[in-house]
Amino acid sequence: MELLGNNKGKISVTKKYILKINKNRCKGCQLCINVCPKKHLKMSVAFNKSGLHFIEEDQENECIGCKNCVIICPDTAIELYQEEEETK
Numbered sequence: 001m002e003l004l005g006n007n008k009g010k011i012s013v014t015k016k017y018i019l020k021i022n023k024n025r026c027k028g029c030q031l032c033i034n035v036c037p038k039k040h041l042k043m044s045v046a047f048n049k050s051g052l053h054f055i056e057e058d059q060e061n062e063c064i065g066c067k068n069c070v071i072i073c074p075d076t077a078i079e080l081y082q083e084e085e086e087t088k
């Protein structure tokens with residue numbers, strides 16, 4: 001959360017990170033799991049179209065938007081988006 005402004009005109013900005021995982025591009029190599037500092041990624045129980053386990057988000061652990069997973073994935077299976085929400 002980022003504070004913009006003073007006490008009279010205070011606006012707080014909350015950043016939320018959204019991952020889009022293309023499960024059919026994922027080959028389950030786990031590189032992204034190993035570089036995630038927050039343990040936000042885990043292997044699925046289900047299989048993708050190629051019969052492989054893929055990654056899923058672990059909602060118990062927060063994503064901090066560090067992009068490590070996006071950068072390391074050799075198959076460009078992860079996209080990261082950021083949303084900002086203003087609260088007064």
Ligand code: SF4
Nearest residue numbers: 036063064066067069
């Ligand atoms: S962006 Fe960073 S914190 Fe979020 S899932 Fe990827 S590696 Fe983990």
Ligand code: SF4
Nearest residue numbers: 026027029030032073
């Ligand atoms: S690095 Fe890419 S291919 Fe490997 S498990 Fe993660 S999303 Fe799947």
